[in-house]
């Protein structure tokens with residue numbers, strides 16, 4: 001069987017992130033990706049995780065505490081389009097677009113802020129670094145966001161950036177998919 005979407009995103013990240021790297025989770029949610037990143041960067045690396053919801057920070061904090069990895073992560077209750085801190089040489093940035101599972105579906109990522117956040121992420125990325133976006137577009141504003149992100153990544157200059165798409169094409173109800181951007185130069 002082909003890897004599931006979440007598995008494939010993790011495979012891409014695992015193949016690229018090394019112990020000691022700095023990485024960003026742009027949509028921490030319940031913290032599953034934040035935890036995965038914290039496991040990859042080791043004791044000397046760092047994860048910077050963003051979300052606008054208090055609930056997301058609470059859930060992520062609890063999850064990291066359970067695994068004794070809280071010290072590897074900095075949590076920010078801040079929109080990811082304000083990703084302007086004095087960091088560069090980031091190895092990977094992860095986005096899971098959409099809403100927090102089990103929470104208010106109206107608090108979802110939005111096209112304008114998502115595009116700004118991707119743009120900022122590319123500026124922070126080191127050569128060989130990845131931005132991995134998982135796009136859930138079954139909800140109301142998801143379709144618009146999907147189209148905006150597709151248009152943006154298709155316009156990135158080649159071969160400075162290489163963009164990969166991973167998607168099951170025959171399910172009927174807007175299956176999620178991955179867009180992964182690699183900075184080559």
Ligand code: SAM
Nearest residue numbers: 027028029030031032033051079080096100109
């Ligand atoms: N990766 C998460 C996990 O492992 O549980 C799931 C992320 S969930 C699909 C999307 C998250 O993006 C929600 O928690 C939502 O609050 C957050 N979000 C929405 N707009 C945001 C923004 N402008 N900046 C940062 N996070 C945002």
